[in-house]
Amino acid sequence: MNIEKVRRAEVGSFPIGFGTYIKKMRGEAKYKTNLNYVDLMISAIGCLIAMSLISILAISIGYPMALGPIGASCLLIFGAHNGPFSQPRQIIGGHFLATFASLTIWELFGRSFLTIGITLAIVIILMVITNTIHPPAAASAIVAINSGAGWGFIPCMVVSSLLLVLISLFYNNLFQSRQYPKHWI
DSSP, X not given: OHHHHHHHHHHOSOSOOHHHHHHHTTOSSOOOOOOOHHHHHHHHHHHHHHHHHHHHHHHHTTOGGGHHHHHHHXXXXXXXXXXXXXXXXXXXXXXXXXXXXXXXXXHHHOSOHHHHHHHHHHHHHHHHHTTOOOHHHHHHHHHXXXXXXXXXXXXXXXXXXXXXXXXXXXXXXXXXXXXSOSOOO
């Protein structure tokens, strides 16, 4: 009996019992937030300004599909400006790396269910290795490969990311309670 407990502890918690498996799916206590309506309005106006300007750019150069991933980045950069995924390196590097990797994979292997999955797996690995984790960049990869946007999509995503960071840099720092960025690298 004691030997079995030791063996199970050495292996870790795999395989877990079915009851434990189900209990993990219940989650934890409900997360409550204290809404700061002034901060919420500051974030919303920042998103409005940034998306309006970036929309003009993306649509005029023929890449309106860039607005989805950039909109998600907007939410992070204005709504969670202190977060690790909201910093300039993550935003610019993440979008560039994800878009470049997806277009390279598409060029080499074409688009299929498998290459779309492989693309996302490779993008995750590359973002972790380069410390450019930015969840909306994964959407950039999927948009690039799924829409067949072509290599012109990379400059659009990079310029949109740069513009988003610049707008956030000037806008967020107007307010006493905000500092952007927390770090550049």
